[in-house]
Amino acid sequence: MGDNTGNNSSRYTQRKAFFERMLTVYGRKPVLEALLDPALTCHALHLADSNRETGPVRDILRAAEQRGIPVHRHNRAELARISHNGRQDQGVAADILCPGFRQLADYLAAPPTASRQRLLALDGITNPQNMGMIIRSAAAGAIDGILCSRRGNAALGPLVIKASAGTLYRAPLLHCDTLPSALADCRKAGFEVCTLRADAPLSLFEHRPRGHCIYVLGNETEGVSEAVQAQADQGLAIPMNNGVESLNVAVTASLIAFGAYFER
Amino acid sequence: MGDNTGNNSSRYTQRKAFFERMLTVYGRKPVLEALLDPALTCHALHLADSNRETGPVRDILRAAEQRGIPVHRHNRAELARISHNGRQDQGVAADILCPGFRQLADYLAAPPTASRQRLLALDGITNPQNMGMIIRSAAAGAIDGILCSRRGNAALGPLVIKASAGTLYRAPLLHCDTLPSALADCRKAGFEVCTLRADAPLSLFEHRPRGHCIYVLGNETEGVSEAVQAQADQGLAIPMNNGVESLNVAVTASLIAFGAYFER
Numbered sequence: 097m098g099d100n101t102g103n104n105s106s107r108y109t110q111r112k113a114f115f116e117r118m119l120t121v122y123g124r125k126p127v128l129e130a131l132l133d134p135a136l137t138c139h140a141l142h143l144a145d146s147n148r149e150t151g152p153v154r155d156i157l158r159a160a161e162q163r164g165i166p167v168h169r170h171n172r173a174e175l176a177r178i179s180h181n182g183r184q185d186q187g188v189a190a191d192i193l194c195p196g197f198r199q200l201a202d203y204l205a206a207p208p209t210a211s212r213q214r215l216l217a218l219d220g221i222t223n224p225q226n227m228g229m230i231i232r233s234a235a236a237g238a239i240d241g242i243l244c245s246r247r248g249n250a251a252l253g254p255l256v257i258k259a260s261a262g263t264l265y266r267a268p269l270l271h272c273d274t275l276p277s278a279l280a281d282c283r284k285a286g287f288e289v290c291t292l293r294a295d296a297p298l299s300l301f302e303h304r305p306r307g308h309c310i311y312v313l314g315n316e317t318e319g320v321s322e323a324v325q326a327q328a329d330q331g332l333a334i335p336m337n338n339g340v341e342s343l344n345v346a347v348t349a350s351l352i353a354f355g356a357y358f359e360r
Numbered sequence: 361m362g363d364n365t366g367n368n369s370s371r372y373t374q375r376k377a378f379f380e381r382m383l384t385v386y387g388r389k390p391v392l393e394a395l396l397d398p399a400l401t402c403h404a405l406h407l408a409d410s411n412r413e414t415g416p417v418r419d420i421l422r423a424a425e426q427r428g429i430p431v432h433r434h435n436r437a438e439l440a441r442i443s444h445n446g447r448q449d450q451g452v453a454a455d456i457l458c459p460g461f462r463q464l465a466d467y468l469a470a471p472p473t474a475s476r477q478r479l480l481a482l483d484g485i486t487n488p489q490n491m492g493m494i495i496r497s498a499a500a501g502a503i504d505g506i507l508c509s510r511r512g513n514a515a516l517g518p519l520v521i522k523a524s525a526g527t528l529y530r531a532p533l534l535h536c537d538t539l540p541s542a543l544a545d546c547r548k549a550g551f552e553v554c555t556l557r558a559d560a561p562l563s564l565f566e567h568r569p570r571g572h573c574i575y576v577l578g579n580e581t582e583g584v585s586e587a588v589q590a591q592a593d594q595g596l597a598i599p600m601n602n603g604v605e606s607l608n609v610a611v612t613a614s615l616i617a618f619g620a621y622f623e624r
Binding site: 135196229232233235236237238261263266267268299301334335336337338339340341342343344346347350351354355357358 | 399460493496497499500501502525527530531532563565598599600601602603604605606607608610611614615618619621622
């Protein structure tokens, strides 16, 4: 009985970890591109039975067949529940394995100790173009995790995937429910929390993290929210010449992501 | 006689410098925004006589009147010659003074000696969004000049102005005719020429310029052209994690523009 419970619990944990690493991508072009990328693992292809299986849908089916990916057929309503976007899924969705996706809680349960961790947190990045560019730069740079709440940021859909140049699938994404409580958990785990703010007295380029550090980027117009600011140890500003008042948020993300290389 | 020639020559030089600092912006929204920005100097407003002087055009006229800016009326063909874009000028253009615009030759004739100069050169940046973001980051960061040939890059029009968040008017732009010969001139003046290339053995983050340095960004797809590569002292790469193969060119520009702060 105890063994059974243990097995069930372990199986549950495995299933949970499996689903947390899964991104359901939708739309004909993103799905076909994902199926044709040999570096990606695709677990299932979902098709609406309303599709005419010609042209692009035939290409998608052929790619799935060549890679031995199971194909599931659904009615439109079922497919919309899978894609979470019935308006834009074009009757096609695919479950892609993203090895770098985790829950923040799992990451914090066994945080890496070998190196000082640098996380990037997104507090209301609503423009998919910015979201994708941030993810691309963070994945390329020295960022150990991109902390992202399920709501409040641009949805991880086709626009973000395109703007990320497909790097979303490879990004170290840490999911959380709400950012303020996630930041509180990070602080308990010893992380320094820094928000990027134009009016902060300390420069990003002068700041040296004393240990694990998390950098928070605010909304493109409103900046960092009050609830998030309440969790911050300090604000950091980026000095600017020629009367320029702000940088694109994806540029700010890049300076943080690659700043570690300059500091060495 | 000798004096007269001297005066004429000096007047010519002044007029030339005047026109080199002038950017003719077109389109109703960009022109109105420029007229409403108190930090900008506008020399003239140009209107096509085909405009109905109501709505947006009335707002533009009112803004020009309040600032005492001369208004010139033209027929459509004349206005198209002024805007260089009859299809998109919407019958409106304005001459804006950009104090940071210069000819490369004038800059090299009396190069600043107080500090190590850092220039950014653009070799075929064709996407206006990228062009604007590069200009915004370069103007904000530690870049002394953005070297830009008249052809081969996205035109400095409304799309670039918008993507630059209006910072184009404040940017230190160095005009040249063709980039390869401009880079040859820079080398003669003692500049080190570095091209950004994914396959370069040396990392941008390990490179320390030995003096004045110019960093060349290539086309979004093709990279740096052969004629430009022939002028380069060396290539620099940006190391990337998670299998990411490239960065957005505006992100690369930002890492160069702000790299100087990290190096200090």
